[in-house]
Amino acid sequence: MKPPRLSYARPESLDDALSLAARYGADAKLLAGGQSLVPMLNLRLADPGILIDLNRLSSLSGIRRENGSLRIGALTRHRELELSAEAAAAEPMLKRAAREIGHLAIRNRGTVGGSIAHADPSAEWPLLAVALDAKLGLRSQRKSRTVPAREFFAGPFTTCAEPDEILTEIDFPLATSGGGFGFQELCRRPGDFAIVAVACRLDLENGRCTAARIAVGGAGPTPLHLPAVEAIVKGSRGENDAINEAAAAASRAVDPASDLHGSADYRRRMVAVLARRALSEAFTNASPS
Amino acid sequence: MNEPLSRLTIRLSINGRKVEREVSARVTLADFIRDDLGLCATRLGCEHGVCGACTIIMDGVSVRSCLLLAVQADGAEIRTVEGLAEAGAMSAVQRAFRDHHALQCGFCTSGFLMTATELFERDAAADESEIRHALSGNLCRCTGYANIVDAVAALLGRES
């Protein structure tokens, strides 16, 4: 199981990387953590011909607050996010999700940006980006733009990034005080890709939900934002009826495919179960205002 | 480094020793360590990043060497099982595995040793459940894991 023939470029600056991306475009693949790309090379499911290694671009790494958001450089390793006090303070659901990604060795290399650009419908970062309405920074030699995560994912392993664009940062909104989050992932064994997963972030005032952000992963070609569910949750205090109604709505909103790890019917039912658990978790774990 | 190349020269440190080699861009770090450097204790169990048999320590953290290309290791410090012993004497991690009957066929052992070495050097405080999660990325078919968990628990100063 050896990779096919390939050529390798290792730019030392973002400008050099953008220049390579412009020159080779769709004939090249960007290499970040490699935890998704290199298995595909080994299995010969990918034959890009040219790899552009982004790992020397230290400017793309880092976690900091910027303009009222938590800015995460695309090259930030999962492990760094898992351990970051800054991230935990700004949006604790990020740390919670990071812990679930693969295994230690994968988190040591895999990157937040790489996961988002790879767009596996079952992966944690695409789900959180959609749930929290993150903003993604994309750069090419031609332009810089910001794309809402909710508009970024086009299908399984497919995004709206153009062949010469590099994802540079992900801006997550800061959690408001007094709110709560719920993160529920169903998988066969710890560290596996989720069969389905639900992420939600609630703003709460005196126990009443004033704003909700909810998305589901693993139940469709991309992570799915659930505005209909948010509408039910908003205004409630986490009563059983409200949560059950919201869970049922979540289940109706998805149209999952069947595969080896779960039939469509099972996934749909699990969306309801996980939505209920995530919402209960969010209401219960709300931090005191 | 702005031209894609199919062969590159890399310089790295392996178990404290500096080496320089020319490599093909498509060779994985695992194959480079085994075939070019002749260090065969790093093993190939799946070559798609699931089993952990190829685990090494690169720049201080455990990584799957089958998911890295050798060319990516330019400038890196690599540690493998062959570098764990000090002057021929087993390290604390190696001794713990021996003391707890934590290996049977030995094929997965190198990967577990390197994962355990990262945990030990980080001195992570962990209960049995956390230890099992930390080891969840290394597969074993012989031992059923219990003795490996015991070895790591002993290393981290915990009764399990």
Next chain:
Amino acid sequence: MKTPPATTAKLLGARVHRVEDPRVLLGHARFVDDIALPGKLALAFARSPYAHARIVSINTEPARSIPGIECVLTSADANELVAPLRMEHRPSFPAPPCRPVQWPVLAEGKVRFVGEAVVAVAAENRALAEDAAAAVEIEWEELEPVTDPERARRPESPRVHDEWPDNIFQTVEFSAGPVADAFDRADLVVSERFRIGRHMALPMEGRGIAASFDPASEILTVWASTQMPHVLRAEIARVLRCAENSVRVIAVDVGGGFGLKSHVFPEELLAAALARRLARPVEWIEDRREHLIASQHARDQIVRAEMAVARDGAILGLRAHITCDIGAYTEYPWRTFEANVTAMAMPGPYRIPAYQYTTVSVATNKCSIGAYRGVGQPIGVFAMERLVDIAAARLGIDRIEMRTRNMIARDEHPYTTITGDQIESGSHRECLRKAVEMISSGPHTGRPNSPSIRRGVGFASYVEMTAPSSMVWQTLGPPGSGSEPAMVRMETDGSVTVALGTNSQGQSHQTVFAQAAAAVLGIDPDRIRVVQGDTAATPRGWFAGGSRVAVVSGGAVIRAAEKVRDKLLGAASMMSELPVSELVIRGGSICRAADGAPISPIAEVAEAIWIGRAGLPPDEDQGLEFTVRYEPPPVTHSNACHAAIVDVDTETGTVAIRRYVVVEDCGTMLNPDVVDGQIQGGVAQGIGGALYEEIVYDDNGQILTGTLMDYMPPTAPDVPRVEIAHIETPSPFTVWGIKGMGEGGAIAPPAAIANALADALREFDPRVNRTPLTPERVLSMIPSKNSR
């Protein structure tokens, strides 16, 4: 049988560091891929993308033209190098008849399963070989595949082997006792259809071979990841059409086998043949994809079973119809016997007065099935132990009580079962009682702390067939020997070399047999080196598997060591003029038994023997070396009871094993640490088969579980720490009463977990009748309105 001498008790059953460990831990282990062979070529294969298709044409030119490619072979080339792999029924052997199977080295005319090797490429390295294999152009004519074993039995089904009249490889019928009468007069008949899913051994090291022909010695040396160096040697010689004495097989380290590597595969034979033809070393190291798709699968049986019981729970009779999906070929060189072992395992530890079974082994367009830890026993135990629980529930009898009532009592042994198997000794009720006691106290015995969780406890008792004799093997199918040799030699310096006919794939043979020989000889185990795996350095043996090595290699080692000890003491007696009864070997010296005073160092006596100066009678040769071949009794039986507590999440169907108990009786234990390790490892594999591992084919015969992302062995968080207790009921027939146990841990978990699941969900009266018990399948047992 002699019981081990009292002085050996200290060493026997001792917990010692393994001699295997330092070299592995320090990085000096040598698996096949680690063997350095300068100038070696790497082999790769173009494999079939179809389950059933005719090969219309093959164009190898695009592959040949890649620089670095040494040769590209199709079936015509392979047939020149390698004689056909053919398995036929041999009427002079007692095994039941079966259809002949011809297994082409490279697919010829048509392919019969996805992954079958069609074209071989030898190149300077594996990456190039894969490039070339991918460049080969093959034109196909797709044929309709047959993937369902019950459908494959029908005469109109597509034929896997055109020369057979149908797809049935073998049918075996058995009947004993008043079966019809038992079912007529039963107060209750319980029946169920059990489906055990296809899974596999999945050792961490896949298959591999490296062969090198040395013109100086004219010997073909083959390094192999194998459980049977001597058998592989014979097969290589046979297919290469050369003398067995011109082939040497060496297994240095083997990364797990579990039965898979007690077979010979076409790829291995082709690599050996090429090495000789090309006069260059040739290596084939299987990658994980090949392993999952095209090595050897296991289990995959349907058991329709019925049990006739009386109102008081007494079992009156048993009927079983077993279908095994054996895949495209049969296990080589043995011929598949899985279904028959399932049938023989069903009676277990119970008194069954009447039993009728039929086994049907059916070919399909899938990878072949072969032996994997436990063979058919996990399936037979699953069916039986589920039936016992189902019957107990229907009768309103406590399931422990029902088991106890029907179990063979201690003093009923030796007990001849309804299939003619003689169980020499056993502790079935004692193990059950102890397991109940252990699982009933301790954590997780109370109610679970969440309303959506249901908790249950389940039990599974079994008898394990271990160390079969030559006759029993040959009756099952494999035309092999049940005996094993051991050579024990004391050198002139008093150190000892032990050479075994078997080799280890992790079972700690080098530690265990050094201990056993040390116990006999009265010397430190550090003075003993156990040699294994090299056909040039070991007496000719058979294979490691069938839970036989401790009994058979062990028996041979002990007997050979006894001869060395007796000769040593005899010579010491002559030299010291003291009677043998007054001498003992201790602390590196021959000593006076009465007060332990040393008389002479062992080395002095050993050397004297070697040069004929020990005063031994002239009819005793010079030399302190004995090879003993030990043939075990027909079957040696160990037994155990497994118990599990599981929590079922009724909303998701997820099953968590909270506790797992094993009470095991394998007679005399040579090393309890090793035994416990085998149990823990076996249980982990059993849990894999019970809950996680499944090989899935679609209706077109496409295999969907081709990577470890889809085929899921359990990881550290998935396997509980097994709580183990031992009962020791020695065999009255084997050396030191040793019984085999290596497979046992894997035999009962599917049954114990299924029974625990059925107990957890009893309010829903679930049909728990298949493995793996995935969350989705479990959820389907729970009515929707309850899974809130």
